Amino acid sequence: xxxxxxxxxxxxxxxxxxxxxxxxxxxxxxxxxxxxxxxxxxxxxxxxxxxxxxxxxxxxxxxxxxxxxxxxxxxxxxxxxxxxxxxxxxxxxxxxxxxxxxxxxxxxxxxxxxxxxxxxxxxxxxxxxxxxxxxxxxxxxxxxxxxxxxxxxxxxxxxxxxxxxxxxxxxxxxxxxxxxxxxx
Numbered sequence: 001x002x003x004x005x006x007x008x009x010x011x012x013x014x015x016x017x018x019x020x021x022x023x024x025x026x027x028x029x030x031x032x033x034x035x036x037x038x039x040x041x042x043x044x045x046x047x048x049x050x051x052x053x054x055x056x057x058x059x060x061x062x063x064x065x066x067x068x069x070x071x072x073x074x075x076x077x078x079x080x081x082x083x084x085x086x087x088x089x090x091x092x093x094x095x096x097x098x099x100x101x102x103x104x105x106x107x108x109x110x111x112x113x114x115x116x117x118x119x120x121x122x123x124x125x126x127x128x129x130x131x132x133x134x135x136x137x138x139x140x141x142x143x144x145x146x147x148x149x150x151x152x153x154x155x156x157x158x159x160x161x162x163x164x165x166x167x168x169x170x171x172x173x174x175x176x177x178x179x180x181x182x183x184x
Contacts, residue, residue, distance in 0.1 A: 030167075106123055
């Protein structure tokens, strides 16, 4: 009796490799970073605003601040709060539109700034080490911040927030100073 020949299960085609991180093209950070910035910024502003609002309301309730002073003061604080919230919402979008990065063989270039534009060039030869970090809000959106530590004193650490975690990790690996050294 012939035994059936075992059927070989050929490996399925491997997933295609992601495109190289070194493409020389300018990229925007992930659009989800706008939502993350708003999720962090709006509660922060509200918490900061609570102290003066509660203080003047307690002073008014205890009779230390007359109505003629309390109502305009309360209105002014609420106006400042409203403007701060509006500014936070608008600023995060504008900041995102003006934040770009490019990776090429020579290193990393970051272009940022809404009013005052700044271009930061980080040659790979100056990179000491890199870090990828995530806060709890970034982690829930699968985003990360890449921090590049360079040789020198001024601007020795440059951060690029709002990257997809996988992209930040690939950038971190690419910029590692020892990436071209073969292990013996």
